Amino acid sequence: MEMVQKEVVNSSSKSKRGPWLVHRINKDGRVVTRHRFPSDQERQRNCERERNRRSMARKIFSGLRAYGNYKLSKNADTIDLLKALCEEAGWHVEQDGTVYKKVSSEMAQKEDKIDLKLSLSLAS
Numbered sequence: 001m002e003m004v005q006k007e008v009v010n011s012s013s014k015s016k017r018g019p020w021l022v023h024r025i026n027k028d029g030r031v032v033t034r035h036r037f038p039s040d041q042e043r044q045r046n047c048e049r050e051r052n053r054r055s056m057a058r059k060i061f062s063g064l065r066a067y068g069n070y071k072l073s074k075n076a077d078t079i080d081l082l083k084a085l086c087e088e089a090g091w092h093v094e095q096d097g098t099v100y101k102k103v104s105s106e107m108a109q110k111e112d113k114i115d116l117k118l119s120l121s122l123a124s
Contacts, residue, residue: 020036022035
């Protein structure tokens with residue numbers, strides 16, 4: 001009986017056999033780059049963690065599409081989700097990321113009708 005070893009191919013950048021580049025800032029404020037050589041077990045755990053993260057995001061997005069009435073594209077990411085949540089909460093998000101509160105016509109009329117009365121009473 002012949003045993004066949006199966007090789008898992010992943011498209012992530014961490015699946016390469018080479019070292020990982022680690023950029024750190026030292027006390028002087030300079031960026032120091034070091035090479036890190038993770039074990040095969042660590043690489044496998046990272047691949048599994050990424051797979052689980054993607055799976056969970058996929059389930060969240062599909063649930064929001066089905067039950068939350070969010071208009072998210074098939075390949076929506078977290079930025080699209082945040083934009084949809086901001087729109088629901090009454091905030092408008094521009095293309096460049098600027099966020100400001102939506103003002104409806106009813107709100108503008110209510111603000112015009114607000115009359116502030118202050119009274120001051122002195123105790124004797």
